[in-house]
Amino acid sequence: xxxxxxxxxxxxxxxxxxxxxxxxxxxxxxxxxxxxxxxxxxxxxxxxxxxxxxxxxxxxxxxxxxxxxxxxxxxxxxxxxxxxxxxxxxxxxxxxxxxxxxxxxxxxxxxxxxxxxxxxxxxxxxxxxxxxxxxxxxxxxxxxxxxxxxxxxxxxxxxxxxxxxxxxxxxxxxxxxxxxxxxxxxxxxxxxxxxxxxxxxxxxxxxxxxxxxxxxxxxxxxxxxxxxxxxxxxxxxxxxxxxxxxxxxxxxxxxxxxxxxxxxxxxxxxxxxxxxxxxxxxxxxxxxxxxxxxxxxxxxxxxxxxxxxxxxxxxxxxxxxxxxxxxxxxxxxxxxxxxxxx
Amino acid sequence: xxxxxxxxxxxxxxxxxxxxxxxxxxxxxxxxxxxxxxxxxxxxxxxxxxxxxxxxxxxxxxxxxxxxxxxxxxxxxxxxxxxxxxxxxxxxxxxxxxxxxxxxxxxxxxxxxxxxxxxxxxxxxxxxxxxxxxxxxxxxxxxxxxxxxxxxxxxxxxxxxxxxxxxxxxxxxxxxxxxxxxxxxxxxxxxxxxxxxxxxxxxxxxxxxxxxxxxxxxxxxxxxxxxxxxxxxxxxxxxxxxxxxxxxxxxxxxxxxxxxxxxxxxxxxxxxxxxxxxxxxxxxxxxxxxxxxxxxxxxxxxxxxxxxxxxxxxxxxxxxxxxxxxxxxxxxxxxxxxxxxxxxxxxxxxxxxxxxxxxxxxxxxxxxxxxxxxxxx
Numbered sequence: 001x002x003x004x005x006x007x008x009x010x011x012x013x014x015x016x017x018x019x020x021x022x023x024x025x026x027x028x029x030x031x032x033x034x035x036x037x038x039x040x041x042x043x044x045x046x047x048x049x050x051x052x053x054x055x056x057x058x059x060x061x062x063x064x065x066x067x068x069x070x071x072x073x074x075x076x077x078x079x080x081x082x083x084x085x086x087x088x089x090x091x092x093x094x095x096x097x098x099x100x101x102x103x104x105x106x107x108x109x110x111x112x113x114x115x116x117x118x119x120x121x122x123x124x125x126x127x128x129x130x131x132x133x134x135x136x137x138x139x140x141x142x143x144x145x146x147x148x149x150x151x152x153x154x155x156x157x158x159x160x161x162x163x164x165x166x167x168x169x170x171x172x173x174x175x176x177x178x179x180x181x182x183x184x185x186x187x188x189x190x191x192x193x194x195x196x197x198x199x200x201x202x203x204x205x206x207x208x209x210x211x212x213x214x215x216x217x218x219x220x221x222x223x224x225x226x227x228x229x230x231x232x233x234x235x236x237x238x239x240x241x242x243x244x245x246x247x248x249x250x251x252x253x254x255x256x257x258x259x260x261x262x263x264x265x266x267x268x269x270x271x272x273x274x275x276x277x278x279x280x281x282x283x284x285x286x287x288x289x290x291x292x293x294x295x296x297x298x299x300x301x302x303x304x305x306x307x308x309x310x311x312x313x314x315x316x317x318x319x320x321x322x323x324x325x326x327x328x329x330x331x332x333x334x335x336x337x338x339x340x341x342x
Numbered sequence: 343x344x345x346x347x348x349x350x351x352x353x354x355x356x357x358x359x360x361x362x363x364x365x366x367x368x369x370x371x372x373x374x375x376x377x378x379x380x381x382x383x384x385x386x387x388x389x390x391x392x393x394x395x396x397x398x399x400x401x402x403x404x405x406x407x408x409x410x411x412x413x414x415x416x417x418x419x420x421x422x423x424x425x426x427x428x429x430x431x432x433x434x435x436x437x438x439x440x441x442x443x444x445x446x447x448x449x450x451x452x453x454x455x456x457x458x459x460x461x462x463x464x465x466x467x468x469x470x471x472x473x474x475x476x477x478x479x480x481x482x483x484x485x486x487x488x489x490x491x492x493x494x495x496x497x498x499x500x501x502x503x504x505x506x507x508x509x510x511x512x513x514x515x516x517x518x519x520x521x522x523x524x525x526x527x528x529x530x531x532x533x534x535x536x537x538x539x540x541x542x543x544x545x546x547x548x549x550x551x552x553x554x555x556x557x558x559x560x561x562x563x564x565x566x567x568x569x570x571x572x573x574x575x576x577x578x579x580x581x582x583x584x585x586x587x588x589x590x591x592x593x594x595x596x597x598x599x600x601x602x603x604x605x606x607x608x609x610x611x612x613x614x615x616x617x618x619x620x621x622x623x624x625x626x627x628x629x630x631x632x633x634x635x636x637x638x639x640x641x642x643x644x645x646x647x648x649x650x651x652x653x654x655x656x657x658x659x660x661x662x663x664x665x666x667x668x669x670x671x672x673x674x675x676x677x678x679x680x681x682x683x684x685x686x687x688x689x690x691x692x693x694x695x696x697x698x699x700x701x702x703x704x705x706x707x708x709x710x711x712x713x714x715x716x717x718x719x
Contacts, residue, residue, distance in 0.1 A: 034667035050667075067644055068667035071681075112718030113648050 003027030004162060005115040007102060008057065008064070010049030012184040013121030015056040016173050017164040019180050021119055022060055029115070030057040030064040035073040035101065036195040056182050069105055076100035078195060086210045088256035089324035090235045092149070092298075093193050099152045107160060117162050122146045125166035126158055127334065133285045134158040135334040141169040148298050151328040151338035152282045203233055215261035217242045219251075220270060231256055234263050236322040237271060254320060272317035277310050278327045281339035288337060293330040296321045296341070302330055311342070344654040345700035345707075349539075349693030350486060350516060350633055351658055355582065356541040356694070362585040363543065366578035374575055375566060384577050391584025395548050398587050399533055400524050405551035407567045408580050412515040415534035415549040416440035418560050418571065419511040420478060423532070424448050426556035429477030429508075432469055434461035434492075435676035438513055441480045442672075450478075458627040459490045459677045463500060470504035478509045483517035483526050483533075487660070487673040487689060488623050489633035491517070491526070498529025509555045515539050515547075519590060519693070520598045520630040531555045537579070541694060542586030546579035593694075601692050602631030608690060608701045609634040615709040622674065622687060634690040637679070641686040641715045644668045649711035655704060659687050 006018040008030040022028045032053040050066055057064035077096045084091035102120065110118045123139035124147040136153055139145040153161065165173050177185035192198060196205045206212065212230035219225050226243040228234055234242070238253045242263060252271050255264040276296070281287075293302035294312050296319075305312035307329060321327060321341035328338035366387065372380030374388045389403065396403040409415045420431050421444050431450035433441050436459040445452065453469050456462045461481050470476060481497045484490065498510045511532040514523055519540035527533050531553040537546035549570075551557065563572040613619050618639040623629055638646070643659035647668070650657055660671035674684040690704060 065648060066667040068669065070667075071670075108718065109642075109645055112645055112715055114652075114714075 002114065002116050003029060004117045004119050005106075005110040005113070006030050006119045007106065007121075008032050008053035009121065009190065010052035010056075010184065010187075011121060011190055012177050012182070012187055013123065013165050013173055014053070015121070015182045015184045016168075016176050016180075017119050017121040017162075018056065018062065019060055019176070019182065020164040021162065022062060028060075028062045028119075030054075030060075030062055031106075032064070032066050033101070033106065034066055034068045035070055035097070036078075037070050038195060052184055052187065056184055059180075059182060067106070067109065069101055072105045073097065073101055082206065082210050084324050085206055085232045086258070088232060088234070088258040090322035091324040092326055093195070095149050095152070095326050098149055103150075103153060103157050103161070107157060111160075117160050119162040119164055121165055122150060122163050123166055123170075124150055124163055126161060126163055135284050135331075135336065137166075137333045137335070138330075140167045143299075144170050145299075147330075147335050148295055148326065148328050151326060151335050153284065153335075154282065155285055158284070203230065206230075206232065213258060213261045215263055217244065217263045217265055220254075220264065220266050225251075225265065228263055231258050231261055231263055236320050271320045273314070273320050274317055275311060275313050276305075276318065276321050276327060277342035278312060278339040279342050281337055283337040284335060288329065288331070291315070292336065293332070295328045295330065296325060311339075343699070343703045345656070345703045347655055347657045347690040347692065347696075347700065347704060349696065350489070350689065350691035352538045352544065353519070353541060353693035354695060355538070355543050356586060356589055358589060359542055359582045359585045363578040363582040366581050370577075372577075374577060375564065387581050388575055388577055391580045391587075394584035394587040394591075395535065395550065398518065398523050398535070398591060399527060399550050399552055401533075401550050401552045404568065405554075407549045407551070407570045408575055408583070409547045409549055409571060410545050410576075411538070411547035412438070412513065412534055412536035413440040414561075415536065415547045416480075416511075416513050417444050418549050418557070419532045419534060420444040420448070420450075420480060421560050422557040422570070423478045423509050423511070423555065425558035425560070427477045429475040430473060431478040431480065432466070432473075432476055432508075433480040434466075434482075436460075436485055436490075436673045437480065437482055438486055438515070439672075441482070441511075441513055445480065455676045457677055458624050459485055459488055459673055460492050460627075461497060463496065466497065466500055467504055470501065470508075473505075476505040476508045478511060479505065480511040480513065483512045483514040483521065483523070484630045485673060486516045487633075487671060488635050488677075489516065489630035489691075490623055491521070491628045491630065494526060494530050495528040502529075516630060520594065520601075520632060522594070527552070532557075535583075537583040537586055540586055540590045543579050543582040546576065546583040548583065597694055598631050601694070601696060604696055604698065604701050605631055605634050605692055608692075608704060609636065611701075611705045612636055612708055615705065616712050619712075620683070622677075622679065632692045634692075636688050636690075637683050638686040638688065638712050639683070640719050641712055643685065643687050645715050646686075646688060646708075646711055649714065650707060653703075653707040653711070655707055657688060657690050659689055660684070 004026050008014045032050045054064045077093050081091050081093045123144040125137040127137045138147050215231035216224050217226035234256050251265040254266045254270045291306050294305040295302040304315040325341045329336050372384035374385040392403040392406045395406045431445045433445045434453045434455050436455045453465050454462050479501050481492050494512045510530045512530040513534045515536045533550045535548045538544040561572045620637045622635040
């Protein structure tokens with residue numbers, strides 16, 4: 001089978017991705033991943049989303065399959081998510097799902113099944129440079145840009161990947177879905193982490209799976225200024241939820257020490273750092289040195305920094321990045337690499 | 343070339359069956375509970391079908407309760423007995439979810455199986471001896487994934503000694519096409535059947551009471567089926583079920599022999615052609631002739647099924663969840679098969695219409711597909 005496997009989440013973007021590829025004359029098969037066996041209300045991965053994907057595939061006249069990659073998801077996304085929180089880090093499970101599930105496990109399977117390419121509904125573009133190498137570039141719709149959560153893609157993956165809606169605005173995607181009469185045209189965007197319900201939240205999810213430690217909140221001098229019910233749930237940079245006395249101005253978590261059951265807080269100035277250590281860096285095509293634009297959250301503003309072997313040296317002092325968050329390097333619009341904040 | 347090798351999931355309704363059903367969808371409007379001529383006509387068709395279904399088990403036709411299929415029959419057996427008498431339900435771990443879930447939901451006890459997936463008799467005895475208030479023991483006649491056959495009459499003897507007041511139920515859904523139910527279900531007081539596993543229509547099943555046992559309805563209103571299952575009967579479906587029962591009674595022995603040979607050729611052929619392949623069921627285990635069940639090391643069945651479908655082969659592995667995704671098999675887990683091994687399982691199931699050409703096609707396609715997946719692992 002020479003064709004394109006389209007990962008269809010049941011949302012409007014991947015629905016339109018499949019439709020566009022089909023219209024362009026490609027041989028297209030849809031697949032929906034079943035990743036999380038537990039409860040979900042985030043608008044992702046649920047049976048009703050599988051139904052939406054299936055009915056869109058039916059309307060387009062393409063085959064649709066469901067792959068259960070739940071074990072892989074548990075092992076490479078949920079378990080590390082728990083382990084990271086248990087040591088006070090702030091992981092991004094969507095990045096790990098892209099890294100280990102969608103663009104590793106699924107891509108391997110697509111190849112085994114004879115597909116030439118894998119397509120998704122992500123908002124990002126793949127561009128070719130003058131030297132023939134590929135880069136992931138920001139989406140046409142900056143507000144929906146997902147290049148940050150896809151920074152780990154290498155040349156091999158980029159070669160096999162198609163992102164048909166990356167050059168469209170969200171409004172254009174919805175208009176296209178309406179034009180095609182797809183049932184997902186007005187479906188709300190999925191939000192949040194797919195395995196954590198909005199109803200019960202992160203604290204409940206983690207509390208059922210890892211021990212949560214009540215802790216002290218201390219200032220820079222070590223004096224107790226508040227308390228938290230679970231140090232594992234505190235993110236560096238967090239301002240609220242630490243039972244701090246008023247009148248002293250805004251204070252932020254600057255460090256989380258789970259073994260000592262202690263969160264350190266300080267004024268905004270204490271959050272600022274000149275250097276951020278970055279681990280497990282991946283490059284799109286070889287290491288890049290020198291000054292780059294560096295983004296540290298999904299919709300954060302990129303800032304200039306000089307990349308060195310340990311991480312990045314900021315041009316201007318930068319807010320401390322919560323350990324476990326992705327630090328992504330851009331040349332202009334293009335992702336050249338990224339890693340995880342230590 | 344197409345090969346439909348998923349008869350254990352659903353086998354086509356026989357043309358004769360469809361033919362007998364059609365007039366009840368087109369010409370005859372009667373409600374069998376009514377009093378006029380059309381109603382009596384429908385009533386008679388229903389009762390003729392009841393006779394045919396009862397004959398499969400040598401039961402009293404008045405004790406055939408028509409249902410919407412195997413799941414409803416199983417649910418009615420478990421919930422109906424518990425509602426009528428109270429107490430606990432017991433079943434082995436490899437039962438169909440239609441039994442397992444009502445047993446678990448009612449606070450019942452799930453008994454381990456032996457390595458072939460049969461109820462472990464020793465553990466069953468222990469369970470029955472340990473608990474005072476057992477109302478129902480449910481043990482399937484043949485397993486839906488592997489075809490492995492339980493000794494229902496031996497189970498009934500155990501229950502008679504160790505929990506004499508308990509009702510014995512057996513889900514014979516996967517056995518009807520292949521086994522003489524009079525002997526295969528001997529000792530069971532309640533037997534679940536469904537049409538689409540033996541040449542009848544989908545949505546047509548029965549719970550047969552082989553003895554008078556207390557059974558409260560789970561669907562109420564109207565008092566149909568001797569107040570055991572409310573709602574206007576699906577006359578066409580019941581007629582189809584009855585016709586399928588007549589056909590299977592007449593042809594079962596010959597069909598089982600023919601299909602058993604085909605299955606053996608398929609299974610032996612695949613084990614010979616594909617290295618690192620294991621038969622899921624231990625050698626020498628009594629099982630129905632329709633199912634070949636294999637585990638291919640280093641292969642994911644989901645990917646294998648995809649490649650087989652590309653070559654026109656419809657098969658399955660484990661069981662499917664509501665989304666259509668393959669779920670790890672609770673049956674193989676109950677047999678103590680490692681999750682990694684079970685991940686590479688494949689069920690090829692044959693039925694009345696299966697042919698040598700289909701088996702040849704599978705023997706050509708499956709080895710190549712397994713090779714491909716192993717190369718890309």
